[in-house]
Amino acid sequence: GARVTVIMGELGGHRSPARTHTPLVGxxxxxxAGSTVTLPVxxxxEHGLLPLDTPVxxxxxxxxxxxxxxxxxxxxHIEFHATERTHLLVIGGEPFAEDLVMWWNFVGRDHDEIVRARADWEEQREGHDRGEGFRFDPVRADGGAALPAPDLPNARLRARPRHRGA
Structure with a gap:
């Protein structure tokens, strides 16, 4: 009742040829339609499930x-049931051991790492290379100019706790 393609990592004894640098799965x-599927994980x-076209x-x-x-x-395992044909992504990996700050397209351990990432993004986007090479790989498929990062909020960014109380 399902077709599974391992995009990265390993799932159910099948391994993707894609190179990864951390233990994860996609x-x-x-x-x-009408199928119930059990996927070993x-x-x-930690895992996430993202339906792409219809509910599941x-x-x-x-x-x-x-x-x-x-x-x-x-x-x-993860068990799915689809009343209609459904296309979805399953992603997962080892949980981060620390709290992280996420803002726009950047992830860091604290406010200052986000500030540095934004500055590096803008310097690279504007074509400035400090001789250390570029931190961010260009998006080649788009062909357009890189988007400018929005202004940082007028407050210090804080890490979101990994676990929240009920």
Whole structure:
């Protein structure tokens, strides 16, 4: 009732040829209408599920396209049910051990790392190379100029806690 393509990492004994630098997994899953599918996953990974075209049910949750269902760690499988043909992505990896700051397209450990990343982005976008090479790879498929990073907020960015109370 499904076709699974491992895009990166390893899933269910199948390994993608894509090179990764950290333990993670990404898979494209196409589920046929009316099918229930069980996908084996690594319990030490946290996982997310992203429907691309139609809703899907997973572990008691209805997930619509454009929404990401966070499944956390400790699962050895993910079970899906599709009432209509569904195309989705499953992503996962080892959880970060520390809190992270996420702002625009940047991820860092604190406010100052985000400030440095933004400055590096803007210097590179404007064509300034400090002789150290570029930090960010260009997006070649687009062909247009890199987007300018928005102005930072008028406050210090704080890490979002990894775990929240109920």
């Amino acid at each position: 898979a494209e899953v196409v589920i046929e 690594r319990p030490g990974f 049910r997973a572990h008691g949750h209805r997930v619509v396209p454009g929404s990401l269902l966070y499944l956390g760690t400790g699962r050895d």
